[in-house]
Amino acid sequence: MKRYDLIVVGAGPSGLSAAIEGAKRGLQVVVFDENEKPGGQLFKQIHKFFGSKEHKAKIRGFVIGEQLLKEASELGVKVVLNATVTGLYMDKELVVKIADTIYHYKGDAILIATGAAENMVTFEGWTLPGVIGAGAAQTMMNLHGVKPGNRILMLGSGNVGLVVSFQLLQCGCEVAALVDAAPRVGGYGVHAAKVARCGVPFYLSHTIVKAEGEECVTGVTIAEVDKKFQFIPGTEKHFDVDTICLAVGLSPMSQLLKIAGCEMEDNPKRGGQVPICNEYGETSIKGIFVAGDVSGVEEASSAMIEGRIAGIAAAQYLGYIGIEELEEKFEENKAALEGLRQGMFAPENRGKLIERTEEGIPVSMNLLTKGYIAEDEIERYPGVTHRAGIHPVMECSQNIPCNPCQDACPRHCIQIGSHITSLPVVDESAQCVGCGLCVAACSGQAIFLVQEDYEPGYGTVTIPYEFLPLPQKGEKGYGLDRSGQRVCEAQVMEVKTAKTFDHTNLLTIRVPVDMVGKARFYRKIF
Amino acid sequence: MQHINDRAIAPGTFIPEPDDDRIICRCEEVTKGEIRRAVHEGMYTITEIRRYLRTGMGLCQGQTCARLVKGIVAKELGISPAELIPATSRAPMRPVEMKVLAKEEGRHV
């Protein structure tokens, strides 16, 4: 039987990272993935990643996927697509379906990196055509170039719900509302803010009563829920939508490990049924490793590091490297992993209400309930300053491990310091030249350039803009505030695009001077 | 686990709920009420529910409903969903045509 040193199941961030580390150390590696395109979830993630350089921050998910794939191929890893692993049998034998044939392979080591599957909630009418998973929406729009619907209601305010809502807006869909039964937004505030300023209303402590329509979705009714998640009568709200998108969490897709006989546990902190494994990702069966969401649902950034660790551990298991190298590399990667697992969204803080930032600043409650920071809250944050001339305004209000803004500014105007989760601070002594690199670099699109003294009575605001059609210089429209409300007339003064901005265009709009602190989005007059 | 193991310990009387007609297993069209009733008829494990009602026995093999069914059964038994062992996973992970399964390659080098 054809045998490889390492067989990886799943060509997502963790699988490819493991394959790369294994191949670097001389292992003969093959990666099987059932999808026609590699990269797993990375290819649906078109936003820029958070973190630091070592976590590939500022790079868009699908680009990271391409990079990993290229690196893997250069190292001689064989990546086989449209290859469904149908079973994992004893003696580490895999059966793989490729086209109309099944093939048997054995791996001296096997890494299962099958990721996660979407959770679902039920409500009246949830089986109607038009009710889809958030992953389905991403697949349709980002992989197949088809809009999932015209007018959509999103259920779920975690990062998936927020990111997919923004993606829906980017591809030209209308998002009628973002709804979550939880009392607070679950995902990053910056993701919420960029959806809210496009005018999407947030309904926290609300959930779907029913999907309406006979043959497919024609509308939806939501209602407020009490603390026990029971509907409060009289709070129903109706929306005309043709699509309802569900983003209510993920569960590890660990079936192959169960088939193989690995010891499993039900661990709600990891998202469900996960294999019991050691710090290197090795399961109860020697030589079967796991990495990424299949061993506990997290972000793609941490999946890549887990993949690296497991790939190196597989190399050690097969005798390609010594235990010293494994331990050394493990410490390095563990540090990187710990770097990601800190701040307000660290795994141990899941579900907790954090009222103050690490700096002791009260967290914006409006951000948590409405998706945007209120007027009377915004001045609290160290990134929000007023000064003469053009300068950055950083509406970054939560401790997230992320620092590309600090590196982006050639004048060193922005400081985060050594603690990666700290809120960015403006260095008053450094002179901003309005280059906009920080605006484009911010993965959360939370940095704006503001000039209050552009001309008498008017100031300018430079906003990150990732929509089509791109506004034209001189064009007139409206300035929208953080909640997406029209607050003033605005004129486009400049539209900057550059390769270094990586598709984040910088739109400079002229607004009345009293609006420079409010206008955060632009919409053309039709 | 006593609640699951001693089948003489009953989960109380069955009280109808307004959403009992809601489909839970999309493939086999099994409703919430059917699942709840099955618990009251003595089906205390996910495996028994599955065999009794066909939840998770359809084309998708429970990939969509497993978590939902678990939640309903656990609630009915008054235990945590984590206490319920999921149904056994079996190959093939995706439906495979008989003629494809029949055509093997690579068993011998």
Next chain:
Amino acid sequence: MCNTAEVIIVGSGVIGCAAAYYLAKQGVSVLVLERDQSIGNGGSSRNGGGVRQSGRDPRELPLAMYAVEHMWPKLSEELEIDVEYHKQGNLRLGKTERHMEILQGLTERAAACGLDVHMIDGAEVRKINPYLSDEVIGASWCATDGHANPLLTTLGYYRKARALGVRFCTEEEVVAIQKIRGKARRIITAKAVYEGETIIVAAGYESRAIASTVGIDIPMRKELIEALVTEAEPKMFAQMLGTADADFYGHQTDHGSFVFGGASGMESVNKDNGNMAVSSITAPCICRGIMKYIPKLADAKIVRTWAGYEDLCIDGVPVISSVEEVPGLILACAFTGHGFGISPVVGKLLSQMALGEETFLDIREFRYDRFQAAI
């Protein structure tokens, strides 16, 4: 809770559940101990659902004929659950002259016992089931055979027995049976001690280890065999199918899916990882077998494969027997893969045995002490 009952049954398979039901119906207090967490998790939930008389050992035939005549047709009504019983015949198919010889032999022996079974040629076979390939040159045909849903039958007996007050305890692995004052009475599990006037051991292959704790050995071995199920298909045929070669057997269920069992020939040496693991070679082998007989199913998609243990008796028929040297002990095991079809009648016989009544069928052929050295 009280740990005593008039009858304690070890094993909640279809045999144990049926016995529990028929006993409870008589007002007997019954306790069923199950090693697994789920009821009927052994062969009862893993078999192909055949309710056959043809192809059986003549010793077993009276039981099968009684069950088909008197019990199966009324079982759904009795258990208030649709057990999906269909009495629409069994075709045992042959493709070669050698197959036909095997079938002829089986048919003659069964007919001698009074079963209405006869040989038919290829054309007649395809008249009954037009989906069978031209490779099939003949078959044995028993019109009164059929199939049922083993999952619902097992759980149906369980449900009804439970409703009648039978206490079922799962995850109770029996470690030993103890004699008290000369009678089998006490059952020790890993967690508790139970006492009963009568103990029925219906625990599949595990019965051997349990019986050995009171010095009784049943000469049997176990084999891990496999089955698979397809997606739902439009209705094609209602018969139970088998082959002279025994390379596959199965039927189309009410649901529309096809359940097929089969063999790769490696069963006697199959490995297990503790989860009744399937091997990578058996399902493909079963599929190749099926496609030779029913080419139309080539496009049917397999959605699941599974495995289960058969408790194979050295002489091919079960042990259904009181153990006189251990009064109070009744054994019902070593069903050799034929247990499901006769489970209602065995359940009823066991209830009579436990009550000390004379059984309505002669069961001497199934005695525990019938085994003899060959030479």
Next chain:
Amino acid sequence: MSRRIAEHPILGVQEKGEKVTFLCDGEILEGYEGEPIAAALRAAGIMKHRYTKKEHTPRGIFCAIGRCTDCVMIVDGKPNIRTCVTPLKQGMKVQTQYGVSPKPFEKQ
């Protein structure tokens, strides 16, 4: 094909296969070779893929990655084909699935 994204602000103009035609319940539709059948159907505004066996209710795309099997249809005569992971080809014949049949229930 109004549901098609002509140009995406981040992904640009997506590469597609050859334009092909296929039949859906007798109607001639256009799509691109190699894209999932489901994508072509959604682009053409078709939401319903099948009607269920028991309750005869409509279903469409749900997971779009081949797991949930809700989007199955009869493709070139074969039932239960996951349209979200089955590539479109010129001249394919796609039919709404009623239970497991191409015939509406009243004709079954």
